[in-house]
Amino acid sequence: MLKKIFTLAFILSIGGLHAQKSVMDTLVNVSMIQIDFGFQKPGNDLANRYGVNTTAGISFMYKTQNNWLLGANFSYIFSENVLNKDQILSNISTSNGQIIDGNGMFTTVKYHERGFYTHLSAGKLFPVLGPNDNSGLFFTGGVGLLQHKTLIQNPENKAPQISHEYVKGYDRLTNGLAISELIGYKHLGNNKLLSFYVGFEMIQAWTKSRRDYNFNTMQKDTKDRFDTLFGIRFGWIIPLYGKSSDQYYYY
Numbered sequence: 001m002l003k004k005i006f007t008l009a010f011i012l013s014i015g016g017l018h019a020q021k022s023v024m025d026t027l028v029n030v031s032m033i034q035i036d037f038g039f040q041k042p043g044n045d046l047a048n049r050y051g052v053n054t055t056a057g058i059s060f061m062y063k064t065q066n067n068w069l070l071g072a073n074f075s076y077i078f079s080e081n082v083l084n085k086d087q088i089l090s091n092i093s094t095s096n097g098q099i100i101d102g103n104g105m106f107t108t109v110k111y112h113e114r115g116f117y118t119h120l121s122a123g124k125l126f127p128v129l130g131p132n133d134n135s136g137l138f139f140t141g142g143v144g145l146l147q148h149k150t151l152i153q154n155p156e157n158k159a160p161q162i163s164h165e166y167v168k169g170y171d172r173l174t175n176g177l178a179i180s181e182l183i184g185y186k187h188l189g190n191n192k193l194l195s196f197y198v199g200f201e202m203i204q205a206w207t208k209s210r211r212d213y214n215f216n217t218m219q220k221d222t223k224d225r226f227d228t229l230f231g232i233r234f235g236w237i238i239p240l241y242g243k244s245s246d247q248y249y250y251y
Contacts, residue, residue: 027067027133030063030239032062032063033058033238034060034061034237036058036234037057037233039052042227045207045227046229048084050081051079051081051082053081054078055075055078056078057074057075057117058074059235067125067127067134068123068125069121069125070121071122073117074117077115077117078112079113080113082111088152088170101156107158109152110154111151111152112153113150118144119180120143121140121142121143122140123141123182125137134188135188138183139182141180145178148174148227150170152170166215169214170215172211174208175208176206177206177207178203178204178205183200184200185197185198186237196235199232199233200230201230203228205226205227206226207225208225
């Protein structure tokens with residue numbers, strides 16, 4: 001996933017090298033590709049499963065000449081901070097929390113958080129504290145989908161009880177409707193390499209388990225959940241300006 005994001009960023013940056021337009025003296029319409037990174041702390045029900053996570057993603061944003069913002073985003077969520085690991089496989093673990101593989105030996109089990117957040121957003125940019133009228137403080141709100149699960153890996157692949165379809169009974173796959181708010185600073189410069197943004201983001205999601213049966217609890221999880229995330233997000237912006245037809249004269 002990360003390789004695909006970086007590859008797309010490189011292609012877009014090369015393709016837009018000749019698409020320059022001055023933003024210093026006038027408001028402009030501009031499309032933007034944003035390569036996003038962030039760090040988030042979970043809250044509410046999500047805080048009972050995971051610790052701090054990292055995100056990496058890509059988004060498309062369109063800024064109108066009146067500084068309205070419209071966008072779409074996909075962020076990949078990943079972390080090694082899985083809480084209460086001893087409870088996830090409790091029904092097939094020994095008294096000291098270990099898993100016995102098909103050869104009768106203790107095997108290695110690794111736990112990771114994996115998920116994503118995707119949404120459509122709208123907002124407004126206010127040209128204050130920036131070098132031109134296309135930069136400044138901004139606010140956006142979004143609506144979309146939040147999904148997360150626990151990725152359980154057996155590197156030696158010798159434990160059939162957590163292989164293939166069986167592992168789905170333990171991964172706690174969860175998703176649901178989510179809304180988000182992002183407030184921060186966006187900088188658009190004549191030099192495209194100097195275009196960036198940074199902001200504080202909050203996500204609230206109403207989620208449910210999407211598995212028919214949880215093996216460790218021996219029942220279906222029917223609980224309505226409220227998952228939240230908040231943290232810092234920053235990104236490199238690739239502005240896709242149209243070619244300017246303006247003539248510049250120097251004396």
